Amino acid sequence: MITIKTKEEIGLMRKAGELLSSCHKEIAKRIRPGITTMEIDQFVENYLKQHGASPEQKGYRGYPYATCASVNDVICHGFPSQRPLQSGDIVTIDMVVNVDGWLADSAWSYAVGDISPQADHLLKVTKESLFKGIEQAVVGNRIGDISHAIQAYAEAEGLSVVRDFVGHGIGQNMHEEPQVPHYGPAGRGPRLREGMVITIEPMLNTGSYKTKVDEDGWTARTVDGGLSAQYEHTIAITEDGPFIITL
Ligand code: MF3
Ligand code: CO
Secondary structure, three states, X not given: OOOOOOHHHHHHHHHHHHHHHHHHHHHHHHOOOOOEHHHHHHHHHHHHHHXXXXXXXOOHXXXXXXXXXXXXXXXXXXXXXXXXXXXXXXXXXXXXXXXXXXXXXXXXXXXXXXXXXXXXXXXHHHHHHHHHHHHOOOOOOEHHHHHHHHHHHHHHOXXXXXXXXXXXXXXXXXXXEEEEOOOOOOOOOOEOOOOOEEEEOOEEXXXXXXXEEXXXXXXXXXXXXXXXXXXXXXXXXXXXXXXXXXX
């Protein structure tokens, strides 16, 4: 069942979204060669606590950390680690923030120091593909219109779209209906209605879209070692168009 949120409920989600967005801006200031993703994770945990919020991912289905930190060929769900980030790395930090029981979910990919032209292109296209998807998140469209817009743009830019992980409805639960694939035909899937809140979170790869999961049961990587990036926002469908809760 797809839950419809009232304006008041969307207002509560906006509080979580604003805090999440300000947290990403703080992370952006701190990303540099030498910092570890464990330090970033600690920072996030403290930052959320100080602001009366909590990291929803920690403990979710046994996930051990506040953030997912996915470096280079890791697509998503990477564990924060003690390995210092190096110039040339790309890293995706993903988190879900809980304020008074209402959630917001957003991931940003960051460049560490100087990155290759290929990595730079991947970051730019992945971010742009998210916004191509958001443009389609309007009342009366279908989920497939979002999916198709992302896939068409990403593939035209020579990148592949991960199939094994998708966006989702969100509210008082991290994962609600509907699923939001980032590939597939336009004109299919559930119709978008006012008050739906979904994530759009394309993961694009430089090589194959196929994934494999490490023995830790979480870390998802590209099968061929190619790079992967992700940008994610939480979006409310409103009569005035898509409202980006985590902008
Ligand atoms: N933020 C992720 C999403 O976009 C969820 C991460 S899985 C978790 O759906 F277990 F780490 F929470
Ligand atoms: Co997320």
